[in-house]
Amino acid sequence: MAQTPKINKDECSACVLCTTICDQVFKMSDDGMNAEVIPLAPEKYEALKAEIEEAMQSCPSACIVWAD
Numbered sequence: 001m002a003q004t005p006k007i008n009k010d011e012c013s014a015c016v017l018c019t020t021i022c023d024q025v026f027k028m029s030d031d032g033m034n035a036e037v038i039p040l041a042p043e044k045y046e047a048l049k050a051e052i053e054e055a056m057q058s059c060p061s062a063c064i065v066w067a068d
């Protein structure tokens with residue numbers, strides 16, 4: 001089953017790096033206090049896996065994870 005990225009919002013420092021790396025998957029919340037995962041079909045996350053994992057590895061708070 002395809003995995004879905006998830007952001008632990010309490011740990012997000014709103015640095016916007018993930019949104020810069022992959023703006024198809026990550027965006028800032030309306031209040032700008034944290035990043036959010038854009039709801040997409042699981043196949044889309046699979047197709048963007050390399051960019052998502054780059055964002056995960058680049059996140060200074062290490063708060064982007066795969067959720068089953």
Ligand code: SF4
Nearest residue numbers: 012013015016018059
């Ligand atoms: S890279 Fe990490 S800390 Fe920065 S906005 Fe994205 S989730 Fe938040």
